[in-house]
Structures are given as structure tokens and as C-alpha cells.
Amino acid sequence: MKKVLILCNGSPPSRELFRESFAQADYFIAADGGGNIARQFSTQPDVVIGDLDSYKPVSNEPFKVVSRPNQEYNDLEKALTYADKEGGTHIHVLGATGYRLDQTLKNLSVLKQFNSNFQSLVMKDNYGDTQLITPTYETELAIGTTVSLFPLSGTVTGITTHGLKYPLENESLTNGIRDGSSNEVIKPTVEITYQSGDLLLFVCR
Template sequence: MKSRRILLFAGGNLGEWALRLIQEHDVLVGVDRGAWFLIENGHSPHLSIGDFDSVTEEEKKQIASKSLQVTDCDPVYKDLTDTEMALQWAIRQHPEEILLIGVLGTRFDHTLANVHLLEKGLQAHIPCRIIDAYNEIRLITDGVTIESGPYDHLSLLPFSQEVTGITLQGFQYPLENATLRIGDTLGISNVLIEPRGHISLATGKLLVIRSKD
């Protein structure tokens, strides 16, 4: 599985855009209602995981019959969210990349918790991205190259108390050896003006958020 991506489909905001992310050899994980989303769109999850409190009994039966593997847990006596359980499983498979899809939605507490899950991928040295119809979010501790694409804006937010040595190349508002601290908004809403841009930093953890309206 080392050469594969793992895509986690949770029960947040989903749509046709999410299906277009799937490539031929991807491993698909359905998280609670995300499993039903995959099945009703013709995909059989490699794993469906969660307490399945967001689906009907009939939908749960179909999830059980059409998934290669199912991990069902009690909705009360569990310490982790469904998404964190799915991410832990994905990390144990040692993939090249993990995409978290459908993890942003109307519940801000779940949205913020899922952004914090990017730290788990960072600790495991596995690139992780959160993607929805309007955003792509990743957490970095070193350099990253940004390719021109569907996202108009790029924002940088410190995920540690302080991020130092931030340098931007190829953006409308360049930075050179800058420092961002918790609460700073200097890194909000930049624009890529070259076919590709580069972000580097010296210390700290930096959220890189690409967005479109």
C-alpha cells in the first residue's frame, strides 16, 4: 500500500467535486455517513468505520454488505471521533499521502478538531491534506511548492506559538525571513502570481490554506 493514497470520506460537506478526487488505485475509507456517500455513488469502501449514528438502519445494512471491511463502534463508549479513528487506521497503512474529505461542515467544533488532526500526519511523516469544494489545508514544518490551480487565495496561519523564517517566492505579497505568532493576520489572503510559488520556514508549524470564493 506504500505507493497508494488513502482518501477518508467523512460526513461533512460533500458533492460531485469530492468524487472527482478519486484516482484508480486510491484506497477509500468511509467515515460514518461518508461511507454511505461513497456507496450511493457507486464506490465500495475498502473500510467503513464509525458509530454510524448518522445513517438509517437500511443504509447501515448496505454499508456492511458493500464495504470490504467494517469497524463499528459504540457511539457512547468511545474516546475518539470517527474521523480520528479513521486517520489512525490510515496512518498505520503507511501510505504516501492521506486526503481528508468531508471533514469541514456546519459544526465548527468538528471542523476545528479535524484541522488539528493534521498534526497526526505531521508526526507520522505522512503528507495530509484537507480538501473541500473551496479549500485545501495542509500543515508544514519545512518548504512546500504551490502550483497554480483552482484556488485564488493563499493564507498562512501559525499552528505553533511562533513560526520563524517564513519566506515566500512567486506571490503578490512576498515575505522574507518573517515571523508569525498566534493571533497575527499578516499571512491572510495572498495571491500566487507565478505558475508556482515556494514557501519556506525555519522553525515552527504553519497552516497553509488555499481557498476560492
């Protein structure tokens, strides 16, 4: 098991969230301008990777800087590809949301693209954690925690939940028609199953 932290150039995480994620990581990748944010936190990544249009280098940096100028892929894709080659199994991504909505939506698409490459892939920000969950999913959460379920693309069918205030029983969620935002945990164990589709789980911090 190898835990990899990726720091992107979106809305910066709080210092507390960054320190918590950094302490758990075996390897730290800064995606382009994420290297600037790492410097603000007085922390050095193991590697900076991207098209390097945002990263501002300084002299005598003791870490690797990898230029990947191909514009067909964004910096998060390049960082996740690198994490995969480094043997990463559990990936935490910071700074992938906020600021430009188009870039946040792109990063959610990247989440789907790479989700099967790792044992877990979670986007974290100051408000909560977002991940694509498997068709049979179980987690322990504090009672009162706010959670939301969203169909990432099209429709997610056959959703059944246990441990939430507003349960679903073999129901569907569809973009533009129905989603599962702002539910509430009422039991310590939350169970979610579904039949088909791509289901995003957001857990509020």
C-alpha cells in the same frame, strides 16, 4: 506509494470533487457517516470505521464495517489510524470541514497530530486544499490563485515566501495578531520556508 481517500461526515464534497479524488485513490475509507455520503454518490468504500453513531447500514453490504466506540478519539482519528496500518502514504480527506465549527477545529488538530505519519496529508473541500507544510516547501500553482498562510498553533517564525503578491521576508505569523490570509500567486513556482511552528497552507480552488 498508496493513495488513500477518507470521506468524513462534514459538509459533503461536490460530486465532481469526490469523483476526482476517488479516481486517484487506491483505497477508500468512510469515517462513520461518511459511509452515508458515499452511498449518495453510488460508491462503496473499502471500509466504514468509527463509533457508528451516524452511519446507517443496509443489509448485505460487501465491505467491512469496523466499530471503534472509544470516545477519546474522533472518527477522523480512527480512519487515519486505519489508513496508516493499511500502508497509506498519501492521504486525501474529504468532508472534514463545514457544519459545526468545533468539529472543523478538532479535525485541524488531528491534521497536526497525524501529519508526520504520511508523506502527504491534505484536507480538501469545495473551496480549496488545506495542509501543514514542511519548513522548506515548493509547489507549482496557476498565476492568480488565492492562497492563505495560517499559524495552526501559537506562532510560526522566520517565514519567507517567493512567488506571492505580498511576500514575507523572515517574518512571523501569530494567532490573534497576524495571519497571511488571501495572498495571490504571481509566479508559477511558489516557495515558502520557515524556521519554527506549524504552518497551514490553504490553496483556493
